[in-house]
Amino acid sequence: MARHLRSLAREWLGVMRPRTYYLPWITRPGLECALVLSNVEARFKPEFSAGPFPVTVVQYDARGIAAHRYDVTLADSTDTVEVPLRPAAGGCGFATVRGERLRSDLYVTLSDGHDYTATHGREEFIEGYPGLIRLVMKVACAMVSVLGRTVPIFTRHQYVYLGSESRSHVLLMNLSNVTNCIRAVASAGGRRVGSRLLRLPPMGSHLLDVASLGPAPSAGTTVWRLRLEGNAWFNLYMVGAGSKDLAGPLSLMHVK
Amino acid sequence: MSSNLSALMSATFYERGYDHHVEIIHQRDAEARRRLESLEVTLYDGAGALLATPKVDPARDILDLRALVTDATRSPERVMVVLDARYDEAIFPYRPHHYAYLHRAGSTAPPLYYAVNAVLGGVPDRVGATNINNFETYVFRQGPFEQRYSLLLGCLARFVPVTAQVFTYYGSRRVTHDVTLAPKCHAEIPLAAEDAGERLARVEVKSLFRLLSYVVGRRADTGDLVLFDHLFTYAK
Helix, strand or coil: CHHHHHHHHHHHHCCECCEEEEEEEECECCEEEEEEEECHHHCCCHHHHCCCEEEEEEEECCCCCEEEEEEEEECCCCCEEEEECCCCHHHEEEEEEECCCCCCCCEEEEECCCCEEEEECEEEECEECCHHHHHHHHHHHHHHHCCCCCCCCEEEEEEEEEECCCEEEEEEEECECCCEEEEEEEEECCEEEEEEEEEECCCCEEEECHHHHCCCCCCCEEEEEEEEEECCCEEEEEEEEECCEEEEEEEEECCC | CCCCCEEEEEEEEECCCEEEEEECCCCCCCCCCCCCCEEEEEEECCCCCEEECCCCCCCCCEEEHHHHHHHHCCCCCCEEEEEEEEECCCCCCCCCCCEEEEEECCCCCCCEEEECEECCCCCHHHHCCCCCCCEEEEECCCCCCCEEEEEEEECCCCCCCEEEEEEEEECCEEEEEEEEECCCCEEEEEECCEECCEEEEEEEEEECCCCEEEEEEEECCCCCEEEEECCEECCC
């Protein structure tokens, strides 16, 4: 029922949801981020398997600005192209990938030169709100943010891990054309650990340091529940960090 | 227990020395309304022998595999952990996902977070696997990385062995291996990173019945996991 009501509300307000494939990215000194593009999963579908496949990648920085664009071509369905992403403002964000007849999951990899970690992107959508709605949202969010709150139109729950040797940060991505105030509240055992209110610009991103929500344990791994509320559509990837935290090798981890 | 419940059978592997947490419910809501009706956990060694059936409270959030396996068995080998869950589809319109976090104690490698392989639950439409899910592929980076690749395969069949064909591609060359696993057996299948001067480009796994399958990358020097991921189906 709630899903249908949301759908009706979007239609009535004129909210657009164009299909979009996107992947997260992170760059750090000594850490290369590269996309691996292919159309191999379409290999046995005649209408999708014959190349060439022109592909366009647009890399949005943490401020939501399209910082870089990459145009590549896959010769056929078994061809693979690696696209190293260039550093951009904020050191994190997401990249959209567009290509007609591209019907495969694409990978994003992080490498320190010795080995690499990998995860895949997701086919989803970017929400486009009309001008009046953007204005109303801006005013509403400005009012409730005084109280450290947001307009909780979308809510996600995610476990996060915090230990002395490893932890999972959260890369938050604003998948809309409005400023997204995202409130993150961490809790453990029914007790609130800490909270943050973040303002993500349209198409912007933020790497939420999980340790900023509360103290790390001296030993072992603690699991917190993270509740995320935003006034517009957003999504997240987990960012795995080892003993050197964000200065060491990292992994990006896909979440449903 | 209601006979209208749906089923989800997921499975993963536990290796000694790893901090390994499985989220029984991936997205627990604040009111904890989302919960499993039941969860049975079984542990198997590589030869398919049943090691233990530890009791688990299905209402808990996280399963600490390290504690669970260490308490249940002294086996130093890799253990296949099968999670047989029952749930109400009114609460989980798609299915409850099991996700997991793993990191080897003392390793400088980053932790990994992954979706636990949904193998089958006897109700295929409820695990989102109405298409063919026994012909899968995975693409590798081409750089000269210092890591070893392999597949971790497990057979959850009850009565019959399953033979899988594993195809590895190096440039235009294809190398084929046959792997046969008896019920509840599991094995790590090494994938050569290079063949005749060409780097491993991709792998395919084809079997008559669905296998538990993960693509694995390990650091060449320490063996620490840096890749632990599912493959991708050809038939979406």
